[in-house]
């Protein structure tokens with residue numbers, strides 16, 4: 001007898017698993033090279049050599065008892081100092097090791113901060129389309145998700161609706177830029193307007209509202225577009241970072257939280273996050289990876305490989321007649337489905353061995369997500385299938 005809450009979670013997650021299984025089945029039937037799987041956000045670019053060299057050097061040159069041992073729940077002090085220093089250099093901030101907590105990826109960091117902040121019934125605002133796991137993370141701590149509906153013109157957040165829905169129950173607001181699933185980067189103007197809305201609400205309700213910036217895609221930005229560093233626009237910002245995409249290490253589970261001195265109740269939040277990191281079962285972020293990060297803190301994957309995929313897919317799909325906003329970051333395209341029912345559209349796409357994710361998984365029906373962290377050649381091979389799919393809707 002599993003819990004009712006878990007029963008619901010299992011039922012939902014089996015939908016995603018079913019898609020994964022479907023991909024394997026199609027590959028067995030038609031051959032791997034004839035299946036065009038755009039469903040998974042698993043990096044296709046190999047980790048930079050600096051990351052590999054850093055891991056090897058930790059293993060060969062550092063004291064193994066220290067490398068593989070327990071440390072503070074928040075992480076090794078020198079690693080946290082190295083992360084703070086790198087941020088200060090890049091973003092002109094003034095963090096030190098006390099502001100950094102090493103986490104088990106972005107997912108670990110988000111769970112840590114939500115556990116630290118939420119009382120049952122506290123509201124967490126998210127902007128559709130959004131990463132569906134936020135629902136689970138917030139529900140882990142009995143918070144309540146409040147969704148701002150999507151602005152399908154340019155996928156920047158709907159600010160008027162945000163101002164209407166922010167309330168005395170709002171404890172946190174999650175933003176994710178560059179965004180999964182749209183690839184859109186929230187502009188500085190958007191961020192400033194959001195910040196003003198949150199400051200006004202805190203004044204009006206006499207509460208603290210925390211902005212959680214979930215940024216595993218920060219380094220994947222194209223055409224020189226700047227991704228604003230949010231602690232500079234709103235004092236109650238907590239940044240959740242991950243190396244899953246920037247170093248192509250999603251299986252290694254490493255990231256960090258930034259908790260600036262300016263946070264309301266800074267000391268308590270840091271103390272809470274330390275305990276949360278331990279009692280959620282992580283105890284600490286993986287030690288070897290922490291040590292390696294300190295040695296390759298400014299390295300990133302070759303973003304140009306994703307950029308090439310982005311340009312090809314965007315241009316070819318647009319040419320065929322598909323509609324989408326050109327993404328400026330991450331490795332996703334969010335394309336308008338050719339019929340209202342995005343799930344039915346994905347079913348049809350499957351007839352041509354195209355695996356896409358329905359927008360309704362991101363609270364934005366009528367659209368589909370394509371992950372272009374795939375081989376360039378697979379994109380080339382998939383184009384006739386996209387053409388045939390579109391042709392079905394022209395008759």
Ligand code: PLP
Nearest residue numbers: 041105106107131176180242244
């Ligand atoms: N947040 C977003 C928006 C994501 O897309 C993902 C993973 O795809 C995560 C968080 C989780 O990242 P991690 O692997 O670092 O836990």
